[in-house]
Amino acid sequence: MKSVIELQEIFNNYLAEQSFEKQPKELYEPFNYILSLGGKRMRPIMVLLGCEMFSNKGETALSQAIAIELFHNFSLIHDDIMDNAPMRRGKPTVHEKYNKNVGILSGDVMLIYAYEYLLCNSGVKTEQLVQLFNKTAIEVCEGQQLDMNFENEMYVSVNDYLKMIELKTAVLLGSALKMGSIIGGAKEQDAQKIYEVGRLLGIAFQLQDDLLDSFGDVKKFGKQLGGDIIQNKKTILLIEAIENASTEQRNQLITWLEKKNFDPKEKVNSIMDLYYQLNIQDIVEKKMLKYYNEALTNLDEIDIPEINKSGLRRFAELLLVRES
C-alpha cells in the first residue's frame, strides 16, 4: 500500500511528462501556466488513492487522475473569468495574464483534453467512468451557477448554501475517489461508499475554508483575513449569523452589508464581533465535524482491510486539520 506522499510523487512525475507544447501557442501556453501554479493536487491524488486502496496499484489510474486535474483547472480558468478574479495562488489568473478570450478558449480545450485522458486505457470500464465524469462535471457547473445566483440574493438559506458547495466543490472529490476505486476493481457498493466519503469530506473542507478566511491564523493562512467579509461573500459564517441573529444584530449586519463606503478594517472588526457574539465559529465547527465524522463512518463500512484505509484516513486528517 503506497502512501499519500508516494502517490503524490507518482502523479507529479507523470504530469511533468505530459506535453502541452502545441500550436497555436496562444491556446496552449495557458495550459502550462495554470498547471505550473501548482496547488496541492488533492483531486488527482484522491483518484490514485481510490485505486490504490482496492488494488495496491494506484498508478493504473494515472490517466484518470490527469483528467480530473485538467477538469479542475478548466473550471478554475472559467470561474476566474466569471468571478472577475485577478489572482490565483498568488499569481495573475489566466485571463489577467493573457486575456478573456484566451481564457475561454484554452479552458474549452482543457475540458476536451480531460475527456481524452479520461478514456485513455480505461478498458472495459469506459461507460461507467464517462457516466460518473459527465454527471460530476454537470453538477460542478450547476454549482457555479448557483454560486453566481447567490450574489444577487439577499438571503440564502443554510440548506441552499450546503447544496451549492456540495455541487461546486464536494462532488468532484467524491467522484475522484470513486473513479479510482472503479479502476481499482471496487465492488459497486464500496465504490458508492467511497464516493460518499469524498463528498462528505468535500463539504467539510469547504466549511473549513470559510472558517479559515475569518478565523485562520494570519501567518499560516498566507493572506489577509476577512476577505470574504469585505466582499459580502455569502459564506456559511454570514448565513448562520443572519439566521441566528437577534433583530438588532441582524440590522447591524445588514447595515454593514449595504454600506458602499467603509473602512475595510472597521467592517471586518464589526462583523467579526457579531460572529463572536453569535458563537459562529463553534456552530460551523460542529457542522464541519458532523460531515467529517459521517465521512469516516462511510469509510469504516467499506469492505477492505483496515490497512488499506489508512492512506485515506491520513489524507482526510490533512484535508481538515490545515491552516491554509
Place this chain on the structure above:
Amino acid sequence: MKSVIELQEIFNNYLAEQSFEKQPKELYEPFNYILSLGGKRMRPIMVLLGCEMFSNKGETALSQAIAIELFHNFSLIHDDIMDNAPMRRGKPTVHEKYNKNVGILSGDVMLIYAYEYLLCNSGVKTEQLVQLFNKTAIEVCEGQQLDMNFENEMYVSVNDYLKMIELKTAVLLGSALKMGSIIGGAKEQDAQKIYEVGRLLGIAFQLQDDLLDSFGDVKKFGKQLGGDIIQNKKTILLIEAIENASTEQRNQLITWLEKKNFDPKEKVNSIMDLYYQLNIQDIVEKKMLKYYNEALTNLDEIDIPEINKSGLRRFAELLLVRES
C-alpha cells in the same frame, strides 16, 4: 435509402424530444434558446447521412447527431462571446440576451452534454468515436484561435487562411460524416474517404460563404452585402486581392483597411471595385470548385452502391448551390 429530407425530419423530431428543462434555469434556458434559433442542422444530418449510406439505418446515429449539434452550438455560444457578436440568425446571441457569464457556463455544460450523447448507445465503437470527436473538437478550437490571431495580423497567406477554415469549419463536417459511417459499419478506408468528402466540402462551403458576403444576391442572402468588407474581415477575397494586386491597387486597399472614419457604402463600393478589377470572384469560384470536385472524387471512390451515394451528392449540391 432515406432521403436528406427524411433524415432531417427524423433528426428534428428526435431533437424536439430531448429535454433540457433542468435547474438552475439560468444554465439551461440558453440551451433551449440557441437550439430554438434553428439553422439548417447541416452537421447532424451529415451524421445520419453517413450512417444511412452504409447501413440504410441512419437513425441508429441519432445520439451522435445530437452530440455534433450540441458541440456546434457550444462553439457558436463561445465564439460569439469572443467575437463580441450581437446577433446570430437574426436574434440576439446568448451573451447578449443573458450575459457573458451565462454564455460561458451554459456553453461549458453544452459541451459536456455533447459527450453524454456521443457515448450513448455507441456500443463497441466508443473508443473510435471518442478519438475522432476529441481530435475534431480540439482542431475546431485551434481554428478559432488562429482566426482570432488573424485579426491582429496585417497579412495572412492564402495557405494560412485555408488551414484556418479547415480547422474552424471543415473538419467538423468531415467528422460528422465519418462518425455516422463508423456507426453504419463502414470499412476504415471508406470512413476515411467520407471524412475527406466532408472536409473538402467544408472548405468549399466556407469559400462560398466568403463569396456570398460580397457577391451574393441581397434579397436571397437576407442581410446587407459587404459586412466582411466593412469590418476588414480577412476573407479569402481580401487575401487573394492583396496577393494579386499591383502596387498601386495594394496601396488603395491598405488605405481603405487603415481608414478609421469612412462612409461604409463608399468603402464597400471601392473595395468591390478592386475585387472586380482583380477578377477575385472568378479566382475564388475556381478554388471553390477545385475543392468541390475533389470531394466528389473521394465520394466516387467509396466502395458502396451508387444509389447509396445519391443522398450525399444531392446534399453537396445543396450546400454549394445556395444563396444564403
